[in-house]
Amino acid sequence: MAEPVLALRGVTKHFVQHLRGGIRLDVLARVDLDVVPGECVVLDGPSGVGKSTLLKVIYGTYRVDGGSVSVAGTDIARAEPRAVLALRRTVMGHVSQFLRVVPRVAALDIVAEPARARGVPAAEARDRAAALLARLNLPEKLWSLPPATFSGGEQQRVNIARGFVVDWPLLLLDEPTASLDAENAAIVAGLIEQARARGTAMVAICHDGAMRGRIATRLFGMQRVEQAA
Numbered sequence: 193m194a195e196p197v198l199a200l201r202g203v204t205k206h207f208v209q210h211l212r213g214g215i216r217l218d219v220l221a222r223v224d225l226d227v228v229p230g231e232c233v234v235l236d237g238p239s240g241v242g243k244s245t246l247l248k249v250i251y252g253t254y255r256v257d258g259g260s261v262s263v264a265g266t267d268i269a270r271a272e273p274r275a276v277l278a279l280r281r282t283v284m285g286h287v288s289q290f291l292r293v294v295p296r297v298a299a300l301d302i303v304a305e306p307a308r309a310r311g312v313p314a315a316e317a318r319d320r321a322a323a324l325l326a327r328l329n330l331p332e333k334l335w336s337l338p339p340a341t342f343s344g345g346e347q348q349r350v351n352i353a354r355g356f357v358v359d360w361p362l363l364l365l366d367e368p369t370a371s372l373d374a375e376n377a378a379i380v381a382g383l384i385e386q387a388r389a390r391g392t393a394m395v396a397i398c399h400d401g402a403m404r405g406r407i408a409t410r411l412f413g414m415q416r417v418e419q420a421a
C-alpha cells in the first residue's frame with residue numbers, strides 16, 4: 193500500500209455558538225482517516241454531521257482541539273499560517289462550492305494562477321488554463337472577462353478548471369458539480385478520473401448519488417457526535 197498523502201489521527205473539534213448563548217457543539221470526535229495517491233474518498237453522512245468542517249480542518253482553515261492532520265508529513269492543524277499557505281501552494285488544491293472572485297482579473301488568469309504559483313511559465317500556464325476552460329465548455333469570449341458577472345454554473349466551471357490546472361498530490365472537492373448540468377458534470381467526473389490515474393489523492397463532498405457512484409473509490413462514513421449534557 194502506498195504512503196498516505198493525508199493521515200488524520202484522533203481528530204476532535206467543537207464549536208461554541210456564541211450567538212446562541214454559548215452552546216457547545218461537538219462536531220468531530222476522534223476521526224481517523226488515511227488517503228493514499230489515486231484514491232477519491234467521498235465523505236458520507238447526514239446534513240450537519242461535519243463533512244464541511246472536516247474538509248476545512250484538512251485545508252488548514254480550522255484548528256483542532258485534539259489529534260493530528262498530516263498533509264504530506266506536516267500537521268496542518270497546528271502549522272503556522274505561513275506553512276499552511278506553503279502547503280496550499282505546493283501540495284493541496286481546493287475546489288470550493290463558490291468561486292472567490294478577484295476583481296478585474298480575467299477568468300483565464302484566475303485559472304492559470306495556481307500553476308504560475310508553482311513556477312509554471314506564464315505561456316504554458318495560460319495554455320493549460322485555456323485547454324481546461326475549453327474542455328469545460330466555457331465560451332471563449334468569456335475567458336478574458338472577470339467572472340464576477342458569470343452565471344453560477346460558469347463560475348463553478350472556472351473554479352473547477354483552477355483546481356485541475358495543477359497535478360496536486362491532494363485535492364479537496366466541495367460539491368464540485370452542484371451547479372452543473374449533466375453534460376458538464378460528466379466532464380468533471382472525467383477530470384477526477386484522470387487526476388486519480390496521475391496519482392492525485394482526493395477527498396470530496398458530493399450529495400448527488402449518481403456522481404458519487406462515479407467518482408468515489410471509497411465512502412467515509414461519518415456519524416453524529418453524542419453531545420455532552
Ligand SMILES: Nc1ncnc2c1ncn2[C@@H]1O[C@H](COP(=O)(O)OP(=O)(O)OP(=O)(O)O)[C@@H](O)[C@H]1O
Pocket residue numbers: 207208209217219237238239240241242243244245246
Ligand atoms: N464556524 C462554525 N461555527 C459554529 N458552528 C459551526 C461552524 N461551522 C459549522 N458549524 C456547525 O457544525 C455542524 C456541522 O456543520 P458542517 O457544515 O460541517 O456539516 P455538513 O455535514 O457539511 O452539512 P451539510 O451536508 O448540510 O453541508 C453544524 O451543526 C453547523 O451548524
